Amino acid sequence: MKRIKLFDKNLYIEALRQLRTIGVASGVILLLQSVLVPLSVFVTTRGINDEYVEEAELLNVAPLVFLVTLLLPIMTNILFSFVNKRNASDFYHSFPVRRETMYITYLAAVLTWGLGLLILPAAAEYLLFLPIRHVKLALDNSLYLMADILVVGVLISAAVIIAQCITGTRFGVLAVILMILFLPRLFLVYIREMVTFNHEFLLLDEGNHLFWDQSWNLLFGFADSYREMRSILYTLALALIDLIIGGVLFVKRKSEKAESVAISSRLQMVLRILPALTCSFLPIYVLLSTMRQEGFMDGSDIVILIILYIIVIVVYFLYELLTTRKLRSVVKAAPGLLWLAAANVAVLLFISLYGNYQAGLLPEAEEIDSVRFVYREASYGMGLFADESDYFDLRLQDITFDNDTINRIVSEALADTAESNGEYYESRYRLDVAITYNGRTIWRRIAFQVQQKQELLEAVIADARFFSFAEVLSEYDILQDVELYKNDQYSVLSQNKMRTIYQTAVEELALLDNKTQCQLLSEFRYPMMYATIEYQGDWYRVSLSIDQEMMPETWELIGSVRGNGFLLE
Amino acid sequence: MIEVKNARKCFDDFEALHEISFNIPDHCIFGMVGSNGAGKSTLMRMITGIYRADGGEICIDGEPVYENPQVKRKMVFVADDLYYMGNASMNRLALTYQAMYPSFDMEYFHELAKMFHLDERKSLTTFSKGMKRQAITILALSCRTEYILFDETFDGLDPVMRNLVKGLICRDIADRKATAVITSHSLRELEDTCDQLALLHKGGLVLQSDIGTLKTSLFKVQLAFAEEYSRENIEDYLSFSGTGDIPYAILHFSKSGSVANMIMRGDHQLVMELLGAKKPLILESLPLTLEEVFTYEMEALGYSFENVFGEDM
Structure with missing residues (x-):
């Protein structure tokens, strides 16, 4: 059996040559940025005499580096667009190179330019920042950012190849690129939102769920998942899958299919259904929300629904018209509307069935293996502790409870919440809870009655796994700020004083039992001390009531700093 | 040698080539003719x-x-x-061809570009249609491959350039013992260049032969007798061959007044001798163009042959 040569050096050099113009032009721009930014930083900071050193991120000092994300697909398009021009396709396929070889070699050329454009300007910038005393370029962050950019660039490039291989017109290629990149995740986000819209207490996107948590995909959740290795790896895996699909399509693609609307009429049907199906999300939402809120559809609702579905149909035919530019094919596409209707029904059915299935997962107390309280920044004020002490809620989520009382309260409250479908949220305490039972974990936003919440708090504090408040209060990274509050009077302290008062308060707190600590930390009794602490990169708040009897030293210290008048008023 | 064995090609429901078989021997210039849609370009793309x-x-x-x-x-x-x-530019394209074909001869490329007075540094987009074709032909010839395939290559070339290109192809074949395959919808383009010809029609191979055999296989006879005569009379005059075999076939007979024109296949000399013995007023043998040869061969094969050669017929 003959060995297939997967890489051709001559073709590689030829491909690099084809990309030379765009590569060199972009390289010049990026290198200019790499030189000019450190130079301007040097000029603006040279007069500063103190030892303060700021750690800068590549993202901030070289924002143009993001261009590489777009340059990779543009370069890919330059090399692979020949498949959609009849004469170009014949020209390249007449070369004495196997298609596999051409595919891999071209990819290697794109990656070479991409890596060059990413690494060389970044390295130049890093080196030029070295002599600047007050600003250092953070290397680890820069590497993460470069990995993010590269992976997203490769993912978009893979989509470009697939689109080029299955369609033949410019509009078709662009539309398919967008469909490949965004539609799968958009469908998942939509279904998640629709399911949780129907069943508010379901938290489908918790627990790093591959389907429901969009931050896995860097393209979707860049703001959330930037610098997260799992997102880089997931997006890389997606890119590799797309590259493999693209490779198979490229090898199998017939040269004579160049300039065809799509490689098959069935595929064209699927492609025109997808944008229309995406648009039909809106009428489906209207349908679901009206039915949920009103239980029936009146005349105006039906008119809105009809208008929205007319738009969907227009989109369906418009795609066909824009890709084929033939009115005859638009007419031919009409029977495909039945498939679109079927897809709508399928989406509705799936949302309904999946939502009911998830909402029906109501474990009994004895079935529950463990319970964990989940901290969400977005759910500020929904903690088990006082609203102003989100730090303890954050620390609480590290603890997995296996406690009969907690299990019972959670099970009862969950059943209650499911039955009411979140109607009690306004009048009860809401907590996000991860429940593990029968080998699976579900995340739910559960409404607890006041009594239940109190019972839960006591059970949590009494549990052996629970932390000592005073201990975790000492585990901050930076003590950002301490304020004293009494009778509408705020008092901001200097760095030294605030550290002393905070430290003294924590030491005195440590002498008390955990229940009393909890009382002081969750009750509003003047004077109050509010501390802002930084922990693992984020800021949190802690409130503490200063009791003269239980915390005499802190009391005295505050008196000496603020004057006894402050305490006695 | 290029061997085409039962080659078939469909584009969706349309069958562009229907089980074609033929061989292209080495060291020859092989011409493929046929009207638009005959399948020439498809076959070329399959061969390449x-x-x-x-x-x-x-x-x-x-x-x-x-x-x-x-x-x-x-x-x-x-x-x-x-x-x-x-x-x-041509230079840029030359680098591409050089990367793909190890046998690419850069010196020969420059020589040819000079011969055709083409600026190698200029973008091809600034070239006329004919100049572009010259440029690509030069690049292909510079590849120095064993087989060179030209699809409608003479389209857009002026007569001088056409002859120059033909000359170069012939020289290449003679010097390097290469093989050239040229397609055209015009038989006249090919008859003075090719050694062998194949005729494609509606996705099928109708005929394949070397030019020499084709040109001598048929001949045109013009004759007139003093008395009235018909095709049957002529066939009677020729019926005695002395061997028992029929040495001829009348592929086409037309009569205008007393003068008849016949396209015949067979022993040219014997036919002229037999007809001469009948003392005709006029007896003349005329050469046939390749197009006429093809046309009458096709008629004999029962093909409806209108527009096979397109407008050039």
């Missing part, structure tokens, strides 16, 4: 491994050509619809 045959096989020197770089390295293809990489 651009298209995959839906049935049958195409082999070069005994090896299948599709996705076979070793075989494809032996051939270069000049398509009818030229591609010149955006606004690349």
Whole structure:
């Protein structure tokens, strides 16, 4: 059996040559940025005499580096667009190179330019920042950012190849690129939102769920998942899958299919259904929300629904018209509307069935293996502790409870919440809870009655796994700020004083039992001390009531700093 | 040798080539003629491994050509619809060809470019249609491959350039013992260049022969007798061959007044002797153009032959 040569050096050099113009032009721009930014930083900071050193991120000092994300697909398009021009396709396929070889070699050329454009300007910038005393370029962050950019660039490039291989017109290629990149995740986000819209207490996107948590995909959740290795790896895996699909399509693609609307009429049907199906999300939402809120559809609702579905149909035919530019094919596409209707029904059915299935997962107390309280920044004020002490809620989520009382309260409250479908949220305490039972974990936003919440708090504090408040209060990274509050009077302290008062308060707190600590930390009794602490990169708040009897030293210290008048008023 | 065995090609429901079989011997200039849509370009693309045959096989020197770089390295293809990489210059394209064909002769390329007075540094987009074709032909010839395939190459070339290109192809074949395959919808373009010809019609191979045999196989006879005569009379005059075999066939007979024109196949000398013995008023043998040869051969095969050669007929 003959060995297939997967890489051709001559073709590689030829491909690099084809990309030379765009590569060199972009390289010049990026290198200019790499030189000019450190130079301007040097000029603006040279007069500063103190030892303060700021750690800068590549993202901030070289924002143009993001261009590489777009340059990779543009370069890919330059090399692979020949498949959609009849004469170009014949020209390249007449070369004495196997298609596999051409595919891999071209990819290697794109990656070479991409890596060059990413690494060389970044390295130049890093080196030029070295002599600047007050600003250092953070290397680890820069590497993460470069990995993010590269992976997203490769993912978009893979989509470009697939689109080029299955369609033949410019509009078709662009539309398919967008469909490949965004539609799968958009469908998942939509279904998640629709399911949780129907069943508010379901938290489908918790627990790093591959389907429901969009931050896995860097393209979707860049703001959330930037610098997260799992997102880089997931997006890389997606890119590799797309590259493999693209490779198979490229090898199998017939040269004579160049300039065809799509490689098959069935595929064209699927492609025109997808944008229309995406648009039909809106009428489906209207349908679901009206039915949920009103239980029936009146005349105006039906008119809105009809208008929205007319738009969907227009989109369906418009795609066909824009890709084929033939009115005859638009007419031919009409029977495909039945498939679109079927897809709508399928989406509705799936949302309904999946939502009911998830909402029906109501474990009994004895079935529950463990319970964990989940901290969400977005759910500020929904903690088990006082609203102003989100730090303890954050620390609480590290603890997995296996406690009969907690299990019972959670099970009862969950059943209650499911039955009411979140109607009690306004009048009860809401907590996000991860429940593990029968080998699976579900995340739910559960409404607890006041009594239940109190019972839960006591059970949590009494549990052996629970932390000592005073201990975790000492585990901050930076003590950002301490304020004293009494009778509408705020008092901001200097760095030294605030550290002393905070430290003294924590030491005195440590002498008390955990229940009393909890009382002081969750009750509003003047004077109050509010501390802002930084922990693992984020800021949190802690409130503490200063009791003269239980915390005499802190009391005295505050008196000496603020004057006894402050305490006695 | 290029072997085409039962090659079949369909584009969706349309069958462009229907189980074609023929061989192209080495060291010859092989012409393929046929009207638009006959399947010439499709066949060329199959021979060069651009298209995959839906049935049958195409082999070069005994090896299948599709996705076979070793075989494809032996051939270069000049398509009818030229591609010149955006606004690349000849020099830029030469680098591409050089990268793909190890046998590319850069010196020969420069020599040819000079001969054709083409600026190698100028973008091909600034060239006229004919100049573009010259440029790509030069690049293909510079590849120095064993097989060179030209699809409608003489389209857009003025007569001087056409002859120059033909001369170069002939020289290449003679000097390097290469093989050239040229397609055209015009038989006149090919008859003075090719050694062998094949006629394609509606996706089928109608005829294949070497030019010498084709040109001598048929002849045209013009004759007139003093008395009234018909086709049957002529057949009677020729019925005695002395061997028992029929040494001729009248493929076409037309009479205008007393003068008859006949297209015949067979022993030219014997036919002239037999007819001369009947003391005709006029007896003349006229040479046939290749187009006429093809036309009458086709008629004999029962093909409806209108417009096979397009407008050039």
